Amino acid sequence: MLKELHQFKQQYDECGAILCFSGYLSQELMVGIGETLRDKLKQEEDINMVLKIFSIFVEQVQNIIRYSADQIIITNDKENILGSGILVVGKNQGHYYVSCGNIVGNDKISHLSEQLTKLQQMNKDELKQYYKEQRKKEVPQHSKGAGLGFIELARKTNSCFDFSFEKINGQISFFSFKTLL
């Protein structure tokens, strides 16, 4: 593992990674990483670009925390949710990207895939309309979010995102999602 660390670092550097993380993510950790990311981006970009990348980062990381199939819920004084996944934020050939991956149950794939393909095919106005319609709907009682995250991501990136599912076994797959700015 000692030698590999340097190789890992070199691989990430070649992809223009600004930061990467693999393991259990929590809201608190996301806030910390997010602040560092903003500080770093502020050196080179204006407020609009910084907030755009930050908002994409938040939606993607909150998806990992909420929806990773490898999740631990700790209930002490307050509930703390840990979701396992991988996150890379970087800049390659002049474009920023946020890549995230986590494990999902195979039963979730068809719905998710359908939803994301639909978003990829929508234009700017259709996305805006769809976002507004979904925002008006009641949130299901036990839902952890408003179900708007992917629509927001599609809007922020002008539908410039890609995704894939790699089957691990009969129950689970690895879901990869990459947004490009």
Add this chain to the structure above:
Amino acid sequence: MTHLNITATSQSPAVYFDETLRTLNITGECYPENITKFSSPIFQWLDEYLTSLQKQTFTLNIELVYFNSSSSKMLLDLFDRLQEEVINKQKNIIVNWIYDVENESAFEHGEEFKEDLTHLIFNLLKKS
């Protein structure tokens, strides 16, 4: 009226009610882990306050640098609640959406809310 004073954190805004000005101020950033947990005391307070509100004008000043998609849903629910009060009970309510001129997405978000809230006075105000 019971007061409302929630301190800001890095992921949730300050919420403060100024009783003399009858103004509720929401300022900061909003992307908490659980938006319902954050917002339910605000909605509870608002329900109570609106019951006591007569002909006086109630103002909501809202100034958010950034908020996530779940918070956007919460904000629409909040504005809808106020709009209902205007439509059904003819209450005098003003929402001021305050944005920094440099922050394009804050302005755009405000515009999109305004488009859907035709019965609510919803001002887009540049931060001075």
